[in-house]
Structures are given as C-alpha cells and as structure tokens.
Amino acid sequence: MKKKIIIWIVAGILIFLLAALVLFDLNKEDSKNQELTKVTVAEVTHSIFYAPQYVAIEKGFFEEVGIDIELILTSGADKTTAAVLSEDADIGFCGSEGTIYVYQGGEKDYLKTFAQLTQKDGSFLVSRKKIDNFTLDDLKGKEILGGRAGGMPEMTLEYALKENGIDPKKDLKINTSIDFASMGGAFISGEGDFVTLFEPNALELEKEGYGYVVASLGELGGIVPYTSYSAKKSYIEQNKELIENFSKAIQKGLDYVHNHTDKEVAKAIINQFPDTSLEDIEKVIKRYRGINAWPKTTEFKEDSFNHLQDIMLDYKAIDKKVSYNELIYHG
Numbered sequence: 001m002k003k004k005i006i007i008w009i010v011a012g013i014l015i016f017l018l019a020a021l022v023l024f025d026l027n028k029e030d031s032k033n034q035e036l037t038k039v040t041v042a043e044v045t046h047s048i049f050y051a052p053q054y055v056a057i058e059k060g061f062f063e064e065v066g067i068d069i070e071l072i073l074t075s076g077a078d079k080t081t082a083a084v085l086s087e088d089a090d091i092g093f094c095g096s097e098g099t100i101y102v103y104q105g106g107e108k109d110y111l112k113t114f115a116q117l118t119q120k121d122g123s124f125l126v127s128r129k130k131i132d133n134f135t136l137d138d139l140k141g142k143e144i145l146g147g148r149a150g151g152m153p154e155m156t157l158e159y160a161l162k163e164n165g166i167d168p169k170k171d172l173k174i175n176t177s178i179d180f181a182s183m184g185g186a187f188i189s190g191e192g193d194f195v196t197l198f199e200p201n202a203l204e205l206e207k208e209g210y211g212y213v214v215a216s217l218g219e220l221g222g223i224v225p226y227t228s229y230s231a232k233k234s235y236i237e238q239n240k241e242l243i244e245n246f247s248k249a250i251q252k253g254l255d256y257v258h259n260h261t262d263k264e265v266a267k268a269i270i271n272q273f274p275d276t277s278l279e280d281i282e283k284v285i286k287r288y289r290g291i292n293a294w295p296k297t298t299e300f301k302e303d304s305f306n307h308l309q310d311i312m313l314d315y316k317a318i319d320k321k322v323s324y325n326e327l328i329y330h331g
Contacts, residue, residue, distance in 0.1 A: 036068035037242060041229075042080045042089035043071055045180070046272070047198040048284040049122035050227065052294055053093070054269040056253030065245035075181040076148055081230075084111060090235060091246070093117070095152035096225045096300075096308055097317070099327050104318060111230040114329040115247045115298035117254075118227040120218030120291050121156045123147075123196040126187070126211040134214040136164045140171045142193040145183050149176040152226060153196050153217065155315045160220035162314065187211065199284040200276045207280075218291040224311065225304045236329055244331055247298050257294055262286045300328050 043050070056062055062069050072089060074080040077098035084092040085107065092098065092111065099111040131138055139161070146154040154176055158168040168174055178186045187195040188210050196217060197205065205211045218226075229246070236243055257265050266281035273281055288294070302324045309321045 036063060036066055038068045038070060039091060039242070039246065040070045040072060040089045041091045041093055042074040042083040044077055044080045044094035044227070045075060045198055046071075046073055047122065048200055048269070048273065048276075048281060049198055049288060049293065050093075050117060051265055051269055051285060051288070052117055052250065052253035052257045054253075054272040055256045055265065056249045058268050058271060059253075059256065061249040061252040062246075065249050067242065067245060067249065075179070077151060078148070081111060084230070084232060085109075087232075091229055091231045093229050094227065096228045096230075096305070097150070097152055097155070097312060099230050100309070100312065100318060100322050101150075103322055103327060109232050109234050110327075112233055112236055112327055112329040113225075113228045113230045113300055114236065114243050114331065115229045115250055116225050116227070116295055116300045117229070117250060117298070118293055119223050119225065119295040119304065120293045121153060121216075121221045121224070121226055122288065122293060123153045123156075123198050123217045124202040124213045124287075125157075125215040125217060126195050126197055126202050126205055127214045128187070128193050128211055130212045131214055136161060136166055136215075136220075138214075139166065139194065143173040143175055143191075145178055145187055145192040145195040146174040146176055147178075147180055147183065147196060150315070150317045151180070152224075155311050155317060156217050156221035156224070157196060159311045159314055160217065163220075199287065200273065200280060203280055203284055203287075204276075216287075216291050218293060221311070222307065223304050224308045225300055228300060240331070243329070247331070251298050254294060254296065254298065257285075258296065262289065302328075 057069055074083045077094035080092045080094035081098040081102050083089040096113055099113055103110045146157050148154060161168045175192055183195055184197055184201045184205060202213050206213060262282045262285040265285050266278050270278055270281060305324050312318045
C-alpha cells in the first residue's frame with residue numbers, strides 16, 4: 001500500500017512539472033509575440049524578383065529586430081501608395097516613381113523612401129512567337145502589353161526603345177489599357193504580340209508554350225532605384241528605430257542572396273511560392289542574378305534617383321525633378 005502511495009505521489013509530481021513546463025513555454029511564446037511590432041507592408045506584386053525580402057521573412061531576420069511582417073498585395077504602384085496614404089499599410093513597397101507622384105500632387109504628409117531592394121527593372125519581354133537573335137527592331141509594327149501608363153515597366157520600355165532609335169509612338173503600339181495583374185491572362189487569351197512580365201509569370205508562360213522570353217528590360221533600362229520601401233513622413237518620424245531595424249533586416253536579406261547559391265536562395269523562399277517548383281525558382285533566381293538585379297546595400301543613391309527622374313522626364317510623366325534630399329530618408 002505504501003509503495004502505491006509513493007508511486008502516485010511521484011506520478012503527481014511528474015504531471016505537475018510537465019504542466020508547468022508547458023505553461024512556461026506558452027508564456028514564453030506569448031511574451032515573444034508581445035515583443036514583436038506588427039508592420040503591414042503593401043507590396044506592388046508578389047514576385048521572385050523580391051527574393052531578398054522573402055529571405056528576410058523566412059529566415060527570421062525581421063523577428064530578430066522585433067518586427068512581425070504582414071504582407072498585403074496592392075497591384076500597381078498607385079494602389080500601393082494609396083494604401084500607405086490611407087494608413088491601410090504602414091510601409092509601401094513599389095516603384096520609386098510613386099513617391100514622386102505623391103509629392104508633386106501636393107500631399108502634405110507625403111512619402112519618403114528609406115531603403116532600396118532592387119536596382120534594375122525586373123520584367124522580361126515575352127514574345128508570342130519564337131524569335132532567334134532578337135533585337136528591338138523586331139518590335140516594329142507590333143503590339144506590346146506594357147502595363148500601366150506612367151508605371152516603371154512601361155516608362156523603362158519606352159526609354160529603352162528611344163535609346164535604340166525606335167519611336168514608341170510611331171514604330172509600334174504599346175497597350176497600357178490592361179491592369180497590371182491581368183497582363184499575363186490577356187496575353188494568353190490572344191492580346192498583343194509581346195508582353196512585359198515579372199517572374200515567375202514569364203517562366204510559367206514559357207513552360208506552358210504561350211510565349212518565349214526574348215529580352216530583359218532590366219538590362220535595357222540600366223541601373224535605376226526600381227523597387228523601394230517608403231512610408232509617410234509622420235510615420236517615419238514617429239518610428240525611427242523601427243525604420244532602422246526594418247532596413248537592417250532587408251540588408252541581411254540582400255547579404256544572404258549575394259552570399260548563397262541560387263539553389264540555397266530558392267530553398268529559403270519556396271514557402272512564399274507554393275505553386276512554383278524549387279527547380280523553377282532556382283532558374284528565376286539565376287535569371288535575376290544574371291542581370292545584377294539586386295544592389296549590395298539598401299542605400300538609395302542620388303545618381304540612380306536622378307536616372308529614374310530622367311526616364312520620367314523623357315516620358316513626360318513629370319515636368320521637373322524633385323530634390324533627392326526631399327524624398328529620401330537617410331536615418
């Protein structure tokens with residue numbers, strides 16, 4: 001009888017210790033979650049082009065600096081900036097032209113850019129027919145689905161055409177009537193002879209036999225602060241430490257991409273693209289690395305900002321430049 005009592009006492013102690021351990025772990029997890037600051041980021045599209053960002057998410061670089069990221073999709077830079085201005089998002093992630101439009105529109109609490117993620121146009125030109133030894137002259141007399149008028153893909157395309165002696169108004173037709181998110185579907189349904197697409201959409205069209213990638217707009221357009229992070233002036237002023245930590249996490253994402261193989265990067269971000277195979281993600285990473293799509297640092301440089309505005313001036317999207325120091329937050 002005495003032996004049974006001892007067994008029951010020992011069992012009770014073990015159950016108590018186990019329950020205490022579980023509660024400790026739960027409290028520790030709750031404490032960890034409470035320490036994280038939730039930040040909503042509106043991204044212009046969900047693309048492998050933004051691999052360093054997804055590396056930072058999947059590898060826990062944001063959590064290391066106390067940030068819990070929520071991504072929301074806002075197709076088109078105009079929708080992204082609108083989400084930030086309306087405070088549906090804390091930070092906008094899109095083409096840097098969006099901040100210029102907002103500023104020149106007279107917004108008092110305008111957006112300032114604080115970090116850069118890509119330095120080339122990330123879209124590829126897809127042809128309906130296979131073309132060996134493609135040149136831009138092959139576009140003459142054709143129709144291109146180019147994206148939103150005044151958006152970076154379309155402006156970069158026109159800039160590249162002019163640089164190569166082709167008049168985008170007279171020598172071909174650029175269709176800007178189709179919504180950014182609908183361009184691939186429109187092309188599949190028979191619209192246009194060419195379309196500009198981000199990855200993995202361009203590769204998917206190739207695999208399905210709907211088209212052939214013939215050129216990179218990134219290579220044609222040169223170095224430009226293509227995709228960057230911005231927030232309202234007031235938000236930055238009230239959250240300087242958070243903005244600094246956010247930039248640190250993105251920098252670690254950039255470092256990872258530059259210091260790891262295509263396959264290692266693909267494995268790191270595969271959860272972000274469940275409908276794309278590891279092999280295809282690896283191919284796309286290689287394709288973007290090949291055009292030097294990602295800068296070494298998040299620093300938003302003045303010369304590339306001026307190049308962006310040269311493209312916008314040439315397009316007549318703006319009639320004068322904005323001061324670099326006016327729209328860039330240096331920390």
